[in-house]
Amino acid sequence: xxxxxxxxxxxxxxxxxxxxxxxxxxxxxxxxxxxxxxxxxxxxxxxxxxxxxxxxxxxxxxxxxxxxxxxxxxxxxxxxxxxxxxxxxxxxxxxxxxxxxxxxxxxxxxxxxxxxxxxxxxxxxxxxxxxxxxxxxxxxxxxxxxxxxxxxxxxxxxxxxxxxxxxxxxxxxxxxxxxxxxxxxxxxxxxxxxxxxxxxxxxxxxxxxxxxxxxxxxxxxxxxxxxxxxxxxxxxxxxxxxxxxxxxxxxxxxxxxxxxxxxxxxxxxxxxxxxxxxxxxxxxxxxxxxxxxxxxxxxxxxxxxxxxxxxxxxxxxxxxxxxxxxxxxxxxxxxxxxxxxxxxxxxxxxxxxxxxxxxxxxxxxxxxxxxxx
Numbered sequence: 197x198x199x200x201x202x203x204x205x206x207x208x209x210x211x212x213x214x215x216x217x218x219x220x221x222x223x224x225x226x227x228x229x230x231x232x233x234x235x236x237x238x239x240x241x242x243x244x245x246x247x248x249x250x251x252x253x254x255x256x257x258x259x260x261x262x263x264x265x266x267x268x269x270x271x272x273x274x275x276x277x278x279x280x281x282x283x284x285x286x287x288x289x290x291x292x293x294x295x296x297x298x299x300x301x302x303x304x305x306x307x308x309x310x311x312x313x314x315x316x317x318x319x320x321x322x323x324x325x326x327x328x329x330x331x332x333x334x335x336x337x338x339x340x341x342x343x344x345x346x347x348x349x350x351x352x353x354x355x356x357x358x359x360x361x362x363x364x365x366x367x368x369x370x371x372x373x374x375x376x377x378x379x380x381x382x383x384x385x386x387x388x389x390x391x392x393x394x395x396x397x398x399x400x401x402x403x404x405x406x407x408x409x410x411x412x413x414x415x416x417x418x419x420x421x422x423x424x425x426x427x428x429x430x431x432x433x434x435x436x437x438x439x440x441x442x443x444x445x446x447x448x449x450x451x452x453x454x455x456x457x458x459x460x461x462x463x464x465x466x467x468x469x470x471x472x473x474x475x476x477x478x479x480x481x482x483x484x485x486x487x488x489x490x491x492x493x494x495x496x497x498x499x500x501x502x503x504x505x506x507x508x509x510x511x512x513x514x515x516x517x518x519x520x521x522x523x524x525x526x527x528x529x530x531x532x533x534x535x536x537x538x539x540x541x542x543x544x545x546x547x548x549x550x551x552x553x554x555x556x557x558x559x560x561x562x563x564x565x566x567x568x569x
Contacts, residue, residue, distance in 0.1 A: 225285020336386025338451015
């Protein structure tokens with residue numbers, strides 16, 4: 197029954213969370229850099245709300261809006277240079293997982309002028325990252341409550357994560373209203389991402405009592421939303437406010453499970469699909485959910501049974517719903533391509549070790565052959 201608990205995040209949730217609590221921003225200084233993408237922060241209203249809140253508190257700000265999907269390391273490096281030029285005291289990230297992850301990297305670079313771009317992965321001694329304030333606009337990554345930042349190298353095109361303690365956000369405003377502007381397909385992909393996070397952590401070898409509690413609540417809420425999306429495939433039929441709330445809070449609970457447990461093999465395998473075939477991250481991960489569930493049935497049957505019970509479904513129905521929402525067609529690989537893709541697993545990532553029954557490079561090759569040859 198022993199457990200260790202460390203969640204160094206101040207989360208303020210609910211509709212109007214930012215407007216009602218803007219004075220909290222004064223704790224971090226008088227100047228900030230807002231890191232975001234080109235669309236979601238504006239369409240959702242989150243950027244306008246943050247600009248209003250900062251102005252109300254007399255805090256200066258500059259907007260850096262070049263972050264796209266799968267945030268590039270060089271753009272984070274560039275944003276950090278801007279942060280130093282304006283003498284930013286803290287970094288604000290607004291958007292889906294990409295801007296939020298990017299904001300964490302920017303906070304590291306901004307506090308370490310002599311850090312080269314690639315040293316963010318290896319530096320053992322550096323200054324502490326600038327404080328990070330996050331506002332999420334999608335219901336997927338749970339980056340608002342975790343320290344992980346997944347970054348894409350501009351030269352190799354490969355995704356790789358960092359997860360230092362100082363990348364935990366200092367403050368998160370969690371307002372589900374900002375997710376209401378998401379179109380159908382992004383709502384699906386981000387919800388699938390959240391389900392991948394929670395199940396990979398929940399079934400993984402590192403899951404103990406605390407992440408189990410958060411995970412089971414996440415499973416209940418996310419499945420509710422996924423069923424609606426599966427049953428209402430007309431893009432004009434979007435979730436109502438209640439389901440938006442369920443999906444968003446479910447993604448945050450899943451993010452806490454992720455922060456404790458990490459992800460399993462579907463994530464690094466999914467990186468291959470995102471990098472080489474442009475598959476959205478959430479769908480890239482759930483492309484391997486059927487294999488993951490079959491392994492869970494073999495190695496963690498009690499946990500799988502409990503998860504299916506929470507969802508009030510069975511294994512085959514669950515796999516069918518996820519597969520039809522993922523809907524990956526047209527991806528074909530040669531043997532040479534598979535061998536090339538899997539060379540990255542010569543040193544197995546930690547995700548393999550965290551998986552039910554563990555996982556190997558040979559397992560990865562077999563999965564890619566069966567799915568895409």
